[in-house]
Amino acid sequence: MTTSTATPAEKTKTNTSLNALLSILALAFNIGLNGLIFVFLRDSDMNPVIHAILAILWGVGGVYFIYWSLNWVVERYSDAWRRRIQPYLFVGPAFLLLGWLLLIPTVRTLYMSFLDAGSEKFVGFANYAAIFTNRLLLTALRNNLLWVAFGATASIVLGLLIAVLADRSSFERLAKAIIFLPMAISFVAAGVIWKFIYYYQPGDEQVGLLNAIVTAFGGEPQAWTSMMQPWNNLFLIVILVWMQTGFAMVIFSAALKGVPEDMLEAARMDGAGEFRIFFKIIVPFISTTILSVTTTIIVFTLKIFDVVMIMTGGQYDTEVVATQFYRQFFMYRNFGYGSTLAIVLLIAVIPVIVFNLRQMRKQGGF
Amino acid sequence: MRRRPRRTRSKTTVNIVLAVICLIWLIPTVGLFISSFRPATEILKSGWWTVFPHKENVATHTITLPKDTDLRQPIEVDGTMYTDDQLRSGAKAPDGSVFVWENRRARTISVQQSGWTMNTNFTTENYEGVLTGKQYQITDTDGSVKTKKGNGLSRAFLNTVTVSIPATIIPILIATFAAYAFAWLRFPLRKTMFVIVIMLLVVPLQVAMIPVLKDYTALGLNGTFLGVWIAHAGFGLPLATYFMYSYISQLPKDLFESAFMDGASNFTIFTRLILPLAVPSIASISIFQFLWVWNDYLVSLVFIGNQPNVQVLSMKIADMVGTRGNDWHLLTAAAFISMLMPLAVFFGLQKYFVRGLLGGSVKG
Numbered sequence: 001m002t003t004s005t006a007t008p009a010e011k012t013k014t015n016t017s018l019n020a021l022l023s024i025l026a027l028a029f030n031i032g033l034n035g036l037i038f039v040f041l042r043d044s045d046m047n048p049v050i051h052a053i054l055a056i057l058w059g060v061g062g063v064y065f066i067y068w069s070l071n072w073v074v075e076r077y078s079d080a081w082r083r084r085i086q087p088y089l090f091v092g093p094a095f096l097l098l099g100w101l102l103l104i105p106t107v108r109t110l111y112m113s114f115l116d117a118g119s120e121k122f123v124g125f126a127n128y129a130a131i132f133t134n135r136l137l138l139t140a141l142r143n144n145l146l147w148v149a150f151g152a153t154a155s156i157v158l159g160l161l162i163a164v165l166a167d168r169s170s171f172e173r174l175a176k177a178i179i180f181l182p183m184a185i186s187f188v189a190a191g192v193i194w195k196f197i198y199y200y201q202p203g204d205e206q207v208g209l210l211n212a213i214v215t216a217f218g219g220e221p222q223a224w225t226s227m228m229q230p231w232n233n234l235f236l237i238v239i240l241v242w243m244q245t246g247f248a249m250v251i252f253s254a255a256l257k258g259v260p261e262d263m264l265e266a267a268r269m270d271g272a273g274e275f276r277i278f279f280k281i282i283v284p285f286i287s288t289t290i291l292s293v294t295t296t297i298i299v300f301t302l303k304i305f306d307v308v309m310i311m312t313g314g315q316y317d318t319e320v321v322a323t324q325f326y327r328q329f330f331m332y333r334n335f336g337y338g339s340t341l342a343i344v345l346l347i348a349v350i351p352v353i354v355f356n357l358r359q360m361r362k363q364g365g366f
Numbered sequence: 367m368r369r370r371p372r373r374t375r376s377k378t379t380v381n382i383v384l385a386v387i388c389l390i391w392l393i394p395t396v397g398l399f400i401s402s403f404r405p406a407t408e409i410l411k412s413g414w415w416t417v418f419p420h421k422e423n424v425a426t427h428t429i430t431l432p433k434d435t436d437l438r439q440p441i442e443v444d445g446t447m448y449t450d451d452q453l454r455s456g457a458k459a460p461d462g463s464v465f466v467w468e469n470r471r472a473r474t475i476s477v478q479q480s481g482w483t484m485n486t487n488f489t490t491e492n493y494e495g496v497l498t499g500k501q502y503q504i505t506d507t508d509g510s511v512k513t514k515k516g517n518g519l520s521r522a523f524l525n526t527v528t529v530s531i532p533a534t535i536i537p538i539l540i541a542t543f544a545a546y547a548f549a550w551l552r553f554p555l556r557k558t559m560f561v562i563v564i565m566l567l568v569v570p571l572q573v574a575m576i577p578v579l580k581d582y583t584a585l586g587l588n589g590t591f592l593g594v595w596i597a598h599a600g601f602g603l604p605l606a607t608y609f610m611y612s613y614i615s616q617l618p619k620d621l622f623e624s625a626f627m628d629g630a631s632n633f634t635i636f637t638r639l640i641l642p643l644a645v646p647s648i649a650s651i652s653i654f655q656f657l658w659v660w661n662d663y664l665v666s667l668v669f670i671g672n673q674p675n676v677q678v679l680s681m682k683i684a685d686m687v688g689t690r691g692n693d694w695h696l697l698t699a700a701a702f703i704s705m706l707m708p709l710a711v712f713f714g715l716q717k718y719f720v721r722g723l724l725g726g727s728v729k730g
Contacts, residue, residue, distance in 0.1 A: 101600025
C-alpha cells in the first residue's frame with residue numbers, strides 16, 4: 001500500500017522478481033552462514049566451555065533464525081502465494097528432516113538388505129535366509145523373543161500390581177516415586193549398577209549383592225551373566241524390568257483413577273472379593289490402557305541394545321537383534337546382514353504401526 | 367461397619383507388601399550411591415552393606431612372627447600350630463578369636479574377634495579421580511602399591527550438556543511449527559504427511575542408521591555436535607510433532623479467528639499466541655526428549671564414534687566398563703555423575719515428566 005506512481009501490474013512484476021531474488025538470497029544466506037559457523041566451530045580449538053556455550057547458542061538461535069528469515073520473505077509475497085507457501089514453510093523443515101533421517105533411509109536399508117556384504121551384488125533373499133540359519137543371528141532372534149516374553153510381561157504385570165497396591169496404600173506418592181526413579185537414569189548407568197550386583201570374584205568375600213546373598217544362605221557364588229546359558233539372559237532382563245515397571249505403573253495408576261468409585265463400592269456391597277473386582281471390573285475398564293502400554297513396552301523391548309552392550313557385550317549367547325546389528329555393521333562390515341536385521345526389527349513393529357493408525361482414525365482427528 | 371477391621375488389616379498387608387517392593391527397587395541405586403563414596407581398597411574387600419551396623423570379626427591386635435618363619439612348615443602362633451592355608455582363610459584359635467594373615471610377606475598375623483561394627487570409611491577421592499583424571503594410588507591386598515590414572519569425565523559432562531540442550535530445543539521448535547500447521551492450516555498433502563508422522567513414531571532407529579551414517583561421512587558431519595543434534599532432532603521429531611499436535615489442535619478456534627481479525631500473521635500468532643499457551647506441553651515433551659538424549663548411548667556411539675573431544679558421558683562410562691571392569695570405585699562414581707542430571711530433572715520437574723509420559727510414550 002505504498003504511494004508509488006507505478007501501475008499495479010508493473011508493481012506486481014517488479015515485486016515478483018524482487019521476491020524471487022530475495023527468496024534465493026535468504027536461502028543462500030542461511031545455508032552459507034550456518035555452514036560457516038559449523039566449519040568454524042568444528043575446526044577451532046578454543047576453551048571447551050566457551051565452545052559449548054557458542055555451540056548451544058548457535059544450535060538454538062540458528063534454527064529460529066531460519067524460520068524467521070524465510071517467513072520474512074514469504075510475508076512479502078502476494079496474499080494468494082503466501083497462503084499457498086506458508087504452510088510448507090511451517091512443516092517443511094520437519095519434513096526435510098524426517099525424510100532425510102527416517103523415511104528415505106528406511107527405503108535405502110530395505111534395498112541394502114537385498115545386496116551382499118559390501119552392498120555391491122544383488123543377492124535376493126539370501127540375507128533373510130541367513131538370519132534363520134546362521135547360529136549367531138538365530139541366537140539373537142531367540143533372545144529377543146525371551147526379552148519380549150519375560151521382560152515385557154513382567155514389566156506390565158508388576159506395573160499393574162504396584163499401581164493397584166499403591167492406590168490402596170498410605171504412601172502412594174512416595175512408593176510411585178521410588179518405583180519410577182529408575183526410568184530417569186540411563187541404561188548405561190543401570191548397567192553399572194546391576195553389573196555390581198551380579199559381580200563375582202573368586203575367593204570367599206563376595207562384594208556383589210547377589211553372590212553375597214547366595215553365599216549367606218550357603219550357596220556357591222556364580223558368574224551370573226555368563227553361566228547357565230540361555231538363562232543368563234534372564235539376569236539381564238531383570239534390569240529392563242527394574243527400569244520399565246515404573247513406566248507401566250505410572251500410566252496404569254492414572255488409568256485406575258478413572259475407574260468410578262461407586263462401581264467398586266457396589267461390587268463390594270454385593271460381596272465380591274478384591275480379586276474378583278480386579279479381574280471383572282478394573283481390568284476390563286482399563287483394557288485400552290493395558291493394550292497401549294503393552295505395545296509401547298514391546299516396541300521398546302524389541303530394540304533393547306544398551307543393557308546387553310554394557311553387561312556382556314553380547315557374549316555368552318546374550319546377543320539380541322540390535323547388538324547383532326551393531327556388530328554386523330561396525331565390526332564385520334557386513335552391510336547386508338546389518339540391514340536385514342534392521343528390517344526384521346521394522347517388520348516386528350509393523351503391527352504396532354497399523355494399531356497406531358487405527359487408533360488415530362478412531363479418534364477422528366484425520 | 368463391621369467390615370472395618372478387615373479393611374484395615376488388608377490395608378496393613380498392602381502397605382507391607384508395597385514397602386518390601388519399594389525396598390527391592392531402591393536397593394540397587396542405594397548400593398551404587400554408597401559404593402561411590404567408599405575407598406578403592408575397601409570396595410573389593412567388603413560389600414557396601416557393611417557400612418551399616420553388622421556382626422563381623424574385628425582386628426584387635428597384631429602378632430608379628432619371626433622374619434624367618436618357614437611358610438611350608440606348620441606355623442606356631444600363640445602356642446598352637448597352623449598351616450599356611452589355614453592362616454590364609456582364617457584359623458580359629460582356642461579362645462574363639464580368629465588368626466588370619468595381615469601381611470604374609472612381613473609375617474604379621476592379625477587377631478580378630480567377633481563384634482558389632484560398621485565400615486564408615488568414606489572418601490570423595492573417587493569423584494575427584496573420574497572428574498579430573500588425576501593420579502591415584504591403590505594399596506593392593508598383598509601390600510603392593512599401584513598407580514592408576516582416572517578418567518577426565520568433566521569434559522564428557524560438558525559435551526553431554528552441549529549435545530543435549532540443542533538436541534532438545536531444535537526438534538521441539540521444529541515440531542511445534544509443524545504441529546501448528548497440521549492443526550490450523552489447510553494445505554494439500556496435509557493428511558498424507560500426518561499419517562507419515564504417525565507411521566514413523568515406532569520405526570526403529572536401526573533402520574535409518576546405516577544410510578544416515580553414509581551421508582554423514584560424505585558431508586563431514588560425523589563426530590560433530592551438529593551431526594548429533596540433527597540425528598537426535600530427526601529421531602525425536604515424530605513423537606514431538608504428534609505430542610504437540612494433540613495439544614495445539616485442542617485449542618479453541620475463536621482464539622485464532624480473533625487474532626486473524628486483528629491482522630496478525632501466522633508467524634505472529636505462532637510466536638505470540640501458540641508458544642506461550644503451549645508452555646506446559648512444551649515443558650513435558652522437552653523433559654522427555656532431554657532425558658532421552660542425555661541417557662542415549664546408541665546414537666552417540668554410531669554418530670560420534672571415537673572423537674574424544676565430542677564423546678558424551680554414556681560412551682565414556684561404557685568405555686570404562688570395558689577397560690576397567692573391576693575398578694568399581696571409579697565406575698560407581700562415574701555412573702552416579704551421569705545420573706545427577708536425570709535425578710535433578712526427575713525430582714524437580716516430576717509433574718511435567720509424568721505428564722509427558724502420559725501424553726505420548728511411543729518412541730522409535
